[in-house]
Amino acid sequence: MDESEYLATYDARAFACPLVCVDGVLFTYHEHCLKVLLVRRSAHPDMGRWGLPGGFVDIQEDRTLEDTVLRKLREKTGVAPPYVEQLFTRGNAVRDKRGWSVTVCYTALIAYQECAANIESVSDARWVDVLVADGMNLAFDHREIISAARARLRQKAQYSIVPAYALPEKFTLPELQHVHEVLIGKSLQKKSFRRRIEQAELLEELAEKRSEGGRPATLYRMRDVAGTYTFIRNIGE
Amino acid sequence: MDESEYLATYDARAFACPLVCVDGVLFTYHEHCLKVLLVRRSAHPDMGRWGLPGGFVDIQEDRTLEDTVLRKLREKTGVAPPYVEQLFTRGNAVRDKRGWSVTVCYTALIAYQECAANIESVSDARWVDVLVADGMNLAFDHREIISAARARLRQKAQYSIVPAYALPEKFTLPELQHVHEVLIGKSLQKKSFRRRIEQAELLEELAEKRSEGGRPATLYRMRDVAGTYTFIRNIGE
DNA sequence: CCAATAGTGTCTATCAGACATTATCTA
């Protein structure tokens, strides 16, 4: 039998295969806290519980796994987040009561304002403080997945400015520093923080300033390279 | 309908699902080169081509995805590698001619001696220099997967001593340094290399030495913590 | 003026890079 014959007669359903779904851990920064997007499950299993936005791959609709996670996030937020990165994949016989299941997990970041209107208008999706989420009884293994996403993002806060994607397009350095501080879990030296960002030329200084009770802070915007830049030395250790 | 009713009547095959397989990128270090384990495909599709060890998840046999990759690697090498880490997951409609497919990829490291006998005894598995593999026409998207695994391992060589898992239990510092040099693609200062490993107390110095034409080199063994330790500053930048 | 927040100056500590020097083996 040659390959074309083999393919013509191949039946993908002949062998039992795991269920394949995708989950998105979408973070934002709002009111000095890191928040994660949770949705209330409207179907079995774990109906009524809160969990991560996600669902099965639709092999008709989606061309890639990224398509799936973007589709799921857009359903809840109305937009595509500016930062989406694969976290890891978990697959085992027990995580889903329906049977052997695999979930490909993504970490995503977005500005709060970018989708606040969409989320406030629906009752089945909510921003939840990560500290609160950590104490909730979430669906499946979603609590562990959120923990792992936070841990990874914490690492990134030490050697990149990826967390800037959790802020609006224009932001101040003290704001960005505070996002990093919340992620890392300790306060940072503002001098060190500014110095490395300036030296790597990661941000574009804007003419505008923003006042917050004291001296107005300069607004910045990320340069194109900023999302992929990694420092050779960690901050906050 | 309550959850138990739902689960009792749930049919996992009712919805078309991607094929789920696992691929392992097993590296070793031998004769001053980084090698990757390739196997010759004995079945369609891409029959006859070389590719990564891997295959479908067996939902009867495997409890987790790690079980699957370990099973596949053991089939080819006879042993379980001391280092296995998930790399990423690729899933799309086109990578496998049989249809929408997802592959969960793992990077693994092992000492050459650990499985040389097993691999030499079979003709369908072979260690291939990564530079050679990069020029081969491999099955599926396996060439890209190997590239990504190398890139990730290269990063790890800069801030950890994970590459030590590609060596036997006992090894010398110049040996380890050379593995890092091959991965990073440039020579390193031996003083810098030794200094950071000594300071972090990652290795246990053994009484034995090994001679290689000049002054004998001290043998070392990894401490338990050494595999997870990360330096706060990169080497070789 | 004071309080608050933004931003700078400058010293120190740590650690990688560079490279000369010493140590220990074999032929």
Add this chain to the structure above:
DNA sequence: TAGATAATGTCTGATAGACACTATTGG
């Protein structure tokens, strides 16, 4: 002794930490 490889000494440079200082706003 010469050649080879292992290991150390020591200086320099880059960059994070610490913290005092100045700058710019509102009240």
